[in-house]
Amino acid sequence: QLAFDYLDGPVAVVGSRNWIxxxxxxxxxxxPQKEWIIDVIHERILPLPxxxxxxxxxxxxxxxxNRLGV
Structure with a gap:
């Protein structure tokens, strides 16, 4: 997600916070909760009115x- 700035379309990834x-x-x-998905769409792809x-x-x-680690 952080390395795909040059794609034609946005990348948005929603997943578990860590492996434990x-x-x-x-x-x-x-x-992942439904709110996380809507928030990712709002903040990274298309602001929702x-x-x-x-x-x-x-x-x-x-x-x-990521800096905080697992």
Missing amino acids: TPPAELEDGFF GHKPVTRQSTDEILRR
């Missing part, structure tokens, strides 16, 4: 999460 599978009560923060993001899905946020 959490217990069931933490699944909402680990597995009237949409207020629930999560941060910007390139800066992806880099910040």
Whole structure:
């Protein structure tokens, strides 16, 4: 996602935050949720009129999460 600036169309990836599978009560923060997908579309592909993001899905946020590691 961070390396595809020269494509004709945007790339947007939504996936699990890391490779450790959490217990069931933490699944909402680990597995992709519908809000994550809508927020990625809004922030990376096409701004949606009237949409207020629930999560941060910007390139800066992806880099910040990667710096924090697993």
